[in-house]
Amino acid sequence: AQSVAQPEDQVNVAEGNPLTVKCTYSVSGNPYLFWYVQYPNRGLQFLLKYITGDNLVKGSYGFEAEFNKSQTSFHLKKPSALVSDSALYFCAVRDEDAGGTSYGKLTFGQGTILTVHP
Amino acid sequence: DTEVTQTPKHLVMGMTNKKSLKCEQHMGHRAMYWYKQKAKKPPELMFVYSYEKLSINESVPSRFSPECPNSSLLNLHLHALQPEDSALYLCASGQRGGRNEKLFFGSGTQLSVL
Numbered sequence: 001a002q003s004v005a006q007p008e009d010q011v012n013v014a015e016g017n018p019l020t021v022k023c024t025y026s027v028s029g030n031p032y033l034f035w036y037v038q039y040p041n042r043g044l045q046f047l048l049k050y051i052t053g054d055n056l057v058k059g060s061y062g063f064e065a066e067f068n069k070s071q072t073s074f075h076l077k078k079p080s081a082l083v084s085d086s087a088l089y090f091c092a093v094r095d096e097d098a099g100g101t102s103y104g105k106l107t108f109g110q111g112t113i114l115t116v117h118p
Numbered sequence: 119d120t121e122v123t124q125t126p127k128h129l130v131m132g133m134t135n136k137k138s139l140k141c142e143q144h145m146g147h148r149a150m151y152w153y154k155q156k157a158k159k160p161p162e163l164m165f166v167y168s169y170e171k172l173s174i175n176e177s178v179p180s181r182f183s184p185e186c187p188n189s190s191l192l193n194l195h196l197h198a199l200q201p202e203d204s205a206l207y208l209c210a211s212g213q214r215g216g217r218n219e220k221l222f223f224g225s226g227t228q229l230s231v232l
Contacts, residue, residue: 042222
């Protein structure tokens with residue numbers, strides 16, 4: 001079964017500093033990895049998706065993610081944090097298509113609360 | 119239009135009530151999803167519809183009954199719920215494959231069961 005783990009429940013950074021939110025994965029085939037963000041009282045918003053062959057993936061709002069196959073990691077990064085980045089971040093993995101028209105199941109990690117202090 | 123619209127935003131119901139949650143998207147997505155989310159926890163998949171047919175049911179109790187009347191609409195019918203069913207119910211739709219693969223989520227229905 002596919003799974004992702006987010007080892008940190010909470011990450012605190014100062015505004016202007018770089019931030020990293022960690023994610024490790026376990027998959028049996030090709031990794032279909034994603035990052036989503038959830039602001040209070042809202043649904044989830046897509047940030048980025050791993051594309052095979054791209055070790056650094058760029059996404060929305062200045063976020064990027066670094067894929068490392070040897071460490072089975074897909075960490076979310078941003079060079080300079082903003083207070084408005086404070087939110088709940090989820091790493092997610094999709095299972096491989098069963099083929100045909102079937103859409104796969106997206107499974108989320110436990111989430112990391114990011115707090116950016118002014 | 120890149121929105122998934124969910125109604126109602128808030129719902130309070132008793133354990134003997136019958137209610138329905140509604141979800142609508144006009145992005146032409148052929149996959150639609152129901153997720154359940156407790157506070158500060160990850161969303162848990164309940165159902166997946168693919169081309170208006172139920173393709174995944176994550177062993178959800180029968181007091182939750184999904185329905186996909188057409189490619190733009192997704193309903194979740196609720197009957198005889200328990201207090202532990204109180205949660206944020208999220209609808210999502212998506213397109214599969216390639217660089218554009220992503221799920222679009224609605225803002226959810228906050229359900230309280232008394």
